[in-house]
Amino acid sequence: MCGVIGYTGRRQAGPMLVSGLRRLEYRGYDSAGIAAHTADGIAVRKLAGRVGGLQGLLEREPLAGTSGIAHTRWATHGAPIAVNAHPHTDCTGRIALVHNGIIENADALRELLQRDGHTFSTQTDTETLTHLIERAEGDNLEARVVAALEHVVGTYGIAVISADEPGKIVVARQGSPLLLGIGDGEYFVASDASAIVEQTRSVVYLDDGDIAVLTPDRYHVMDRDAHVQLREVDDVTWDLAAIELNGYAHFMQKEILEQPETVRSTLRGRLMFEEGCARLNGLNLTLADCADVRRLTIVACGTSWHSGLVGRHIIESLAGIPVTVEYASEYRYGPQLRQPGTLTVAISQSGETADTLEAMRAARAAGSRVIGIVNVVGSTIAREADGGIYLHAGPEIGVASTKAFTSQIVALALLGLYLSESRGLALERRQDFAWRLAQLPALVARALALEPDIRVLAQSLVGQGAGNALYLGRGVNFPVALEGALKLKEISYLHAEGYPAAEMKHGPIALIDEAMPVVFVAPHDEVYPKVLSNMEEVRARGGKIIAITTEGNGDVRRLAEHQLRVPATAPLLSPILTVIPLQLLAYHIAVLRGCDVDRPRNLAKSVTVE
Ligand code: AGP
Secondary structure, eight states: OOEEEEEESSSOHHHHHHHHHHHHGGGOOSEEEEEEEETTEEEEEEEESOHHHHHHHHHHSOOOOSEEEEEEOOOSSSOSSGGGOSOEEOTTSOEEEEEESOBTTHHHHHHHHHHTTOOOOSSOSTHHHHHHHHHOOOSSHHHHHHHHHTTOOBOEEEEEEETTSTTOEEEEEEBSOOEEEEOSSOEEEESSGGGTTTTOSEEEEOOTTOEEEEETTEEEEEOTTOOBOOOOOEEOOSOGGGGSOTTOSOHHHHHHHTHHHHHHHHHTTOEETTTTEEOOGGGOOOHHHHHHOOEEEEEEOHHHHHHHHHHHHHHHHHHOOOEEEEEHHHHTTSOOOOOTTEEEEEEESSSOOHHHHHHHHHHHHTTOEEEEEESSTTOHHHHHSSEEEEOOOOOOOSSSOOHHHHHHHHHHHHHHHHHHHTTTOOHHHHHHHHHHHHHHHHHHHHHHTTHHHHHHHHHHHHHHTOOEEEEEEOGGGHHHHHHHHHHHHHHHOOEEEEEEGGGGGGTGGGGOSTTOEEEEEOOSSTTHHHHHHHHHHHHHTTOEEEEEEETTOOGGGGTOSEEEEEOOOOGGGTHHHHHHHHHHHHHHHHHHTTOOTTSOTTOOSSOOOO
16 A cells, blocks of 8 residues: 655645655555656656655755655555656656556556557556546646546546646545645645644545645645535644654554553543443444344454454453454455344454455445444544544554554443443443453553563574464454464564464464474463463473463463463453563564564555555
8 A cells, every 4th residue: 555645835845745755654665756846847756665765866866846746655566666666657758646556457458558559668557547647638637637537447546747737736536545735825635644744734535536636826626527525624633743753663662552541542531430331422323223233243354353353252242242253355245145233343443444444335235334443533434434433542653553453452342331231231240341441551551561571582582593483362362362473473574373272273283393482372261271271282292382371370380481471350351461462572573583663574554455
């Protein structure tokens, strides 16, 4: 998922575009490039690799101009090499374009355009757009862009400039996020607010089908028929510090260690202790609506899917409503059964994940009410859902999701508590659960105090050259085993699998020997005795056991080489604590292996294409 940015105004565009691109780099970092209106027409600078490399190139070959566009790439079509880097130009070099998304009919368009005599210089789907615009009729750039897009099937967030209209940037959105930044005599376009918040906090979120035209003195938004569309100007609520490292070595480290505050922020103003219920005003779900809910379908991807699995346990236990948790990418192409009384919950940190967005749209088309549990304010899922719960966890920059996971579980627990009120759950139980939630920030801080022990454990595992790992858990902590394995995989590039502890006997146990670290997520809860037996089975095969368990629990000492004890809490909430050591373990192993923790290879923070 690429990062797109553009600027037109009175200041030099280069420096602002490059600093904005740095903030978008978590969206993709295969190549970077910039194009600007200069005295000699349009000039382009691009290369494979990081934005830092582009900065160096611009120091060697400066670009003077007060309007331009820039891009950081996550390669989909065409290898991550310099020639495929954006911006792309047409045959004349008078049109330049940057794009986030996928042009699904690119092959057919390429054939058509080549037959028309256009010469292609890249392997990308995007280049078809520059030639389509070059070929299109129209009095001005926006008219030609609209005409060109008539032929396009796919998703895009694009910004286009032409040498014929210096200072003008034309923007179009279909399926990929884009917003405008409104400054004083200057305007921006960007994939998300982090790229421009240093310059302005006034933003306009574009909708699918929007075309925007930016010039140094004004901007307007219109539809494909050139009818002006009025769009609200919103204010970005978080400040620059939220997207600065502030002395931490990595954003992932910062985001792990700020979880006592982010959990507190997700709870803020949402617990009513006397009444034993949650206040969730943004949900747009009255108690009567809750009473009509017969089933819940959770749709999500990756870490968000793991939090959904924990949410199922909480909501079924508190509210007695059956919950299914679907991989959004599978759900959206599955049979959409019309089942009255279905509430669909789309969980997404970014609020832009294409599969989750489309799964939510498919559920709505099948008659379901849809709510979003989202972190990014103003994101597409948040704006399209019937209601929702914002995490208020602040921007999450590290590609590996951490604080969003714990806040998602807190939000799901609040939803469970909210629904339980209409399901007759006893007041005492609801009050107790509300109190347990309120204690979490302090308990998370205590779990984080394990970091020194975890750093030592990471050193010994890396020292032993462990190349694989197995993560096992039961019940509400099985998803934590999945999450622990995912964290290790995505940032340290070590292979790891998460499994229900009992399921281990049906195959994975064959993998166990002295070299296989086996991480057990084993808090003291109702399934704990069963987990102990699974530990015995692993121990019998010589497996090296690392146990995440509850403070005061001595049992595991005789079975596990390493024990990490987290504070006790309500069993349904224990994943918020048991995951902390696993986040830290993955982080320290990745650091020790010299991996780029915040920008792991082949990954991007928000997957806005299929
Ligand atoms: C998690 O660390 C990954 N970055 C990834 O699995 C992520 O959870 C997934 O892409 C879903 O993203 P979302 O929550 O923004 O929708």
